[in-house]
Amino acid sequence: MDGIADMGGTQGWGPVPPPTPDEPVFAEDWQRKAFALAILSSRVASGGINTDAFRHALERLDRAAYLDDGYFGRWLNAGELMLTERSVLAPGAIEARARNLRGEHVEEPPIPTPDRPHYAPTAEGSLRSVEAAPAFGVGERVRAKDISPAGHTRLPGYVRGHVGVVELIQPAHVLPDTNAHFLGENPQHVYSVRFDSHELWGADAEPFTLTVEMYESYLEAAA
Incomplete structure (x- = not known):
């Protein structure tokens, strides 16, 4: 699908600032936590490590969830999308929990029955063997x-x-x-x-x- 993530070659995004030698991996502490939660969410929702399923969640985010929340914000949003789609989280559960933490006292939706895929990779990583010869040659x-x-x-x-x-x-x-x-x-x-x-x-x-x-x-x- 042609989602928000497919922006290569497009115009109007402005200059990309070069990294500095002492630039931290996580500029703020919440980014560290968001990164960990996104990785864990992907594994829980997929029944295993499936980077492609996580990327597909990223590309289906709307503009605000993908761009306005920043790099680690979009990771967190993608993790929430995967958990909701697989019924690990109920729709609106995150928002309700956040409001309760702010003292608003709203009713949180019940926890659904998870619907995870039966996923089992044949090997670690993404490299595999193919018996057929390549269809195209170098220089073609x-x-x-x-x-x-x-x-x-x-x-x-x-x-x-x-x-x-x-x-x-x-x-x-x-x-x-x-x-x-x-x-x-x-x-x-x-x-x-x-x-x-x-x-x-x-x-x-x-x-x-x-x-x-x-x-x-x-x-x-x-x-």
């Missing part, structure tokens, strides 16, 4: 498919329909598009594809090349 011209999947995908919007050159064949990985929905790992070959900036953004773009890691099902041979 390929086109990123011009598609807009309804569910999760790691195919960036700004490369869809554009032609690049395979620069490197990476080890096979679990396919996020199915893994995020608990529909199987479906491992595929991954390719480092080099795109010219003019191909992506037109003749007026600054000249440079961009390399994108792409799953085999995202690509087709270029004429």
Whole structure:
């Protein structure tokens, strides 16, 4: 799906400040807690570690939940979304608890019966083995498919329909598009594809090349 997270190549976000050598990992103490809660929430909701399901939750947040609450705020919002969808939390439970902590004395919704997926990864991490040979070779011209999947995908919007050159064949990985929905790992070959900036953004773009890691099902041979 084309969610708020797919902002690569878009304009108007302003400059990105460079990190400083002594920049802390967590600027405020609440960020440390939010990070831990988001990781724990993802595991509880997914029945195991599923980074793709967590990313899918992130991309389904609205603009305020994704941008206005900051980096660790969006992690916390995604964790809450996953827990609510899997009936680990009742809708409105977090807001009710927060109001009670402020002394407002509101009734909290009852705890539902969890509906977690039966998820069991076949191995640790995302690297997998694929018996079939790669469909594309180094130096081959390929086109990123011009598609807009309804569910999760790691195919960036700004490369869809554009032609690049395979620069490197990476080890096979679990396919996020199915893994995020608990529909199987479906491992595929991954390719480092080099795109010219003019191909992506037109003749007026600054000249440079961009390399994108792409799953085999995202690509087709270029004429």
